Amino acid sequence: MSVVVKIKEAAASSIQALYGVSLIPDQLQVNATKPEFEGDYTVVLFAFVKQLKKSPDALGQEIGTQLINDYPQVFTSFNLIKGFLNLVVANQFWLSFIDTQKNNDQFGIHAATGKTVMVEYSSPNTNKPLHLGHLRNNFLGWSIAEILKTNGNNVVKTCIVNDRGIHICKSMIAWQIFGNGATPQSSGVKGDHFVGDYYVKFNDAYKAEMAELIAEGMDATLAEKEAPIMKATQAMLLDWEAGEPAVMELWRIMNGWVYEGFATTYKKIGSDFDKTYYESNTYLLGKDLVASGLEKKVFFQKEDSSVWIDLTGDGLDEKLVQRKDGTSVYMTQDIGLAVHKNEEFHADQSIYVVGDEQNYHFKVLKLICQKLGIPAADGIDHLSYGMVELPTGKMKSREGTVVDADDLVDDMITIAKNKTEELGKVNDFTTEELTELYDTIGLGALKFFLLRVDPKKKMVFNPEESIDFHGFTGPFVQYTHARIKSILRKQENTQWQTTTVAGELLPLEMALTKQMELFPDTIADAANEQDPSKIAIYIFELAKIFNTFYNQLSINNAENEEKKLLRLQMAALTAQILQRGMAILGIKVPERM
C-alpha cells in the first residue's frame, strides 16, 4: 500500500477514534508537502473544520499526535501551519521500500480485477493514408489499453475499418479513369498512398467538371450532382451494394493495397489489434433493432416512413435512425456493432477512442442503447480526444497542410539518426543496432510528444520547430535510462542486488525514493482518468530527479560501500520504472544511446 493511501486510511481511522465520525479515506485531501515546509505529505484540514466543529490547529494537533502514536514506523513527526498538517515520514520507511522493491520486477503492476474492457481505436478509412491525427488516436488507444492492463484488467483491442462507402468508390472511379492499370508495385508507391493519390485525382477532376458546368450556366448545387464523375461514383456505390462482381473485385484489390500500406505503418508505430471489424461486414447490423425499437415505442415513424427517436426530453433533439428508403445510418450500425461486440466478448466496459467532433454522436449512441435496454449500454464510454492542430489552425487536405503519418515518422527517425551520428557515442554499433536505435529514439520523441498532453485537450503541432529532443521529451527519459544502464553494466559484483542497507537518507536520495514510491498510484490514476499524460509527466519528473541525483552524488565512488550499494539499488529501480512507464506509452528505452 502506498504512503498516500496509508495516510488517508490512518487519518480517517484517527478521526473515527477521536471524534466518532466515519469518513471514506478518499474524502481526505493529501498532497505532497511544499518544499519550503518541513515534511513529506500534508493533510488539508479545512474541509473537516465545520463538520467536526474544531479549529484547524486543534484538529491537526490531535490527529497528528494520534497518527504518530499509532504508526511510529511510518511517521516520525508533524508540524502544523495555518491548517495544514505536515507529516514527516520515517527514514526507515523509505529504506524498507527500496529493500522490498529492489528485486520486484512486477512493481507497479496491479492485481487482477477480473474486469474485461474493450478499447476500440485507430478506425481508419481505406481511401487515404494515415495522418498526424490518426497517430494521436493510435498512440492513445494503444497506451490506454496498456494502462488498463497494468491496472489489472483484461483488455481486448479492436479496430473498425471503414472499408465501404462513397469515398472508397471515388478512389476506385479515379483509378479506372486515370490509372491505366497501374499498381503500387508498378509505380513504387506504398499502397495506402497509392489509393489516396487517386482520391485526390478524383477531387481534382470533380472540381474541373463542376467548373465547366457552371461556366456553361448551370447552378452550382445542381452541378455538384450532375458532374459525370460524381454520377459514375454514385452508380458504382449502388453496384457495390448489389454485389456486382467486377466492382467487388476492384474494391477487394484496391482495399488490399491499402491494407498492405496500413500494415507497414502499424508495424512501424507498434499498433496492433486483437480483433478487427470491417464495416462491409457490419454495416447491416442493427437493422433488426429498428423493428424492436418501434415495437417498444422507443422509436417512432414519420409519414414518409423514416424512423426517428425523440430525445428532446433528454435535452437533445430528434435523431434519425433509419432513412425513408429503409437504409440505415451510422447510428444504427454503431448500435448493431455494440450489441455484436458485447455478444462476442462480454466486456464490462467498452471504450471508443474517437475525436471530440463526435461527442454528440456518442452521447446519443449511449442514450439510445440505454433506452433500448441493450445490456452493453452502460459500458459505452467515449474517450474523446482533441484534434491536433497546426499553428495556422486545422489541417486541411484542400490546402495541402495535412501532416502525413509516414512522412512524419520518417522525419523523426532521420533527426534521431543525424543527432546520434553527431554525438558519436555509439560508433561501435552494428547497422542493425543503429537502425533499431534510430527507430527507438525517433518514435520515442514522437509518441512522447503526442501523449504528454491531456487527451481531452486539443494540441498544437508545429512542423517547423518539429519535435525537440531536450527537456520534457522521450529522448530525455531514454537518455536517463541509458546512463543508469551504463553504470549497472560496469558493476563487477552483484552484491547490491541482495544486500539490505541501513543508514540515513540524504535529501536527494529521499526525493528520488519518494517519486519512485508514487508509481503504482500513478498507474491507477492514469487508468481512472484514462489519461496517459499522467504517466508521461510522472516518468519525466522521475528522470529529472534522477539526473539531479546523478549530478550531485556519485554512485560508483560513493562515500562508503553501504551508500554505493543503496544507490545502485535506487538507480536500478529507477531504470526499471522508467522502462515500464515508457513501455506503457509504447516507447522503448535503449541500453545505450
Add this chain to the structure above:
RNA sequence: GGUCUCGUAGUUCAAUGGAUAGAAUAGGUGUUUCCUAAACACUAGAUCCAAGUUCGAUUCUUGGCGAGACCA
C-alpha cells in the same frame, strides 16, 4: 440560431476548491582532469475581462470578449 468544449510565461504544456500558480522550450549566465554535457545549476517571465459563492477561486456560478467542434 441551439448545444458543448476551451482561453495560464514569447511558445508548448501542468496544477481532485488549498500554502508564494509548476515544468519545458526560446532568452541571459555558468558547470566537463569526476559514473554518457541528448545532462546539471542559476536568472528573468503568465491565470482574457467583470461581478458572485467562501476562511480560501486558475478551478465553481452568472455575464461579457475571443477561439473551436457539433446539431440543423
